[in-house]
Amino acid sequence: MSKAQDNYILDLTQNRRGYALNRMCGSFKDAENRDRFTADEATYCDAYGLSPQQKKAVLDRDWIGMSDLGASIFYIFKLAMMDKKSMQYLGGVFTGMTADEFAAELSAGGRSFG
Missing domain, CATH: 1.10.700.10 (Dioxygenase LigAB, LigA subunit)
Structure with missing residues (x-):
């Protein structure tokens, strides 16, 4: 990949x-x-x-x-x-996280780019 x-x-x-x-x-x-x-x-x-x-x-x-x-x-x-993949799965792929880690980041307000 x-x-x-x-x-x-x-x-x-x-x-x-x-x-x-x-x-x-x-x-x-x-x-x-x-x-x-x-x-x-x-x-x-x-x-x-x-x-x-x-x-x-x-x-x-x-x-x-x-x-x-x-x-x-x-x-x-x-x-x-x-393929029964979620948007959280793809978000994880594109950010180097698991789907659960990506979902947790979203729940916590996302990443800060400051």
């Missing part, structure tokens, strides 16, 4: 880079597409024109790698939900 960055900036370049990946994850709003993906993940990735790196990140569930390759957390979460 890739190493988390301190921050992610979604600019036009990053948006374009992640377009196919975000479009594919966005398709999971339809049950039929979720079923098609589950039946053959690699073929589904190919149908959306993912780069080899994006496809590998999806198949490996490299959440940080997907973000590094242009995916938005909001679309990544659609895939994570298919």
Whole structure:
């Protein structure tokens, strides 16, 4: 799994880079597409024109790698939900914490960036 960055900036370049990946994850709003993906993940990735790196990140569930390759957390979460992963789980992945540690940080008011 890739190493988390301190921050992610979604600019036009990053948006374009992640377009196919975000479009594919966005398709999971339809049950039929979720079923098609589950039946053959690699073929589904190919149908959306993912780069080899994006496809590998999806198949490996490299959440940080997907973000590094242009995916938005909001679309990544659609895939994570298919794996029954919570937003707290992803928050933990992106911050180097467990889901429980991340949830506790949120309950305590979050981290201070001062």
